[in-house]
Amino acid sequence: MDLTSYAELAVLLVNRGDELRGLTELRELLDETGRRESAARVTRRDLDALRELREELAGVFQAAAEGDEDDVVERLNGLLVRHPVHPQISGHDGQRWHMHLTEGGRVADALAVGSVMGLASVVTGLGVDRLGICQASPCRNAYLDTSSNRSRRYCSERCASRANVAAYRARKRGA
Numbered sequence: 224m225d226l227t228s229y230a231e232l233a234v235l236l237v238n239r240g241d242e243l244r245g246l247t248e249l250r251e252l253l254d255e256t257g258r259r260e261s262a263a264r265v266t267r268r269d270l271d272a273l274r275e276l277r278e279e280l281a282g283v284f285q286a287a288a289e290g291d292e293d294d295v296v297e298r299l300n301g302l303l304v305r306h307p308v309h310p311q312i313s314g315h316d317g318q319r320w321h322m323h324l325t326e327g328g329r330v331a332d333a334l335a336v337g338s339v340m341g342l343a344s345v346v347t348g349l350g351v352d353r354l355g356i357c358q359a360s361p362c363r364n365a366y367l368d369t370s371s372n373r374s375r376r377y378c379s380e381r382c383a384s385r386a387n388v389a390a391y392r393a394r395k396r397g398a
């Protein structure tokens with residue numbers, strides 16, 4: 224069970240706020256990220272719950288970006304209480320028996336459990352400093368730093384090159 228991939232779900236929910244505007248957009252997002260079964264049964268209540276979850280996950284990344292580790296842990300512990308895990312052993316598609324964390328229940332609950340457990344596992348296994356907020360202003364996207372030297376500062380290649388260009392221009396103006 225790769226919990227880091229679950230943490231990517233948290234990043235996705237934080238960064239794709241536009242897709243949480245309506246049910247159609249949410250269905251497309253779930254479909255596009257290989258969650259076809261969830262896309263088919265997602266409801267208005269799931270949408271409301273996911274919007275709320277998104278705010279809370281964004282708060283976790285914000286606290287991490289500010290280096291406030293106690294706050295990160297407090298927020299995650301609060302989320303873990305509200306979204307308890309009900310693990311199930313599963314076997315499908317010719318795979319060995321393996322654990323599923325997010326079986327059954329409502330779509331929003333399953334996504335919440337996955338993303339919260341994913342972040343909790345990154346924080347405990349790799350460190351709070353693996354969670355960050357893109358530093359290419361005005362972008363406020365969340366990212367997961369899985370680089371070996373913890374050097375990540377931007378959400379994407381696009382933001383990294385935008386920041387580089389801005390820094391270059393600033394240097395030229397200063398020269």
Ligand SMILES: [Zn+2]
Pocket residue numbers: 313315321323
């Ligand atoms: Zn499976």
Ligand SMILES: [Zn+2]
Pocket residue numbers: 357358359362363364377378379382
């Ligand atoms: Zn960015």
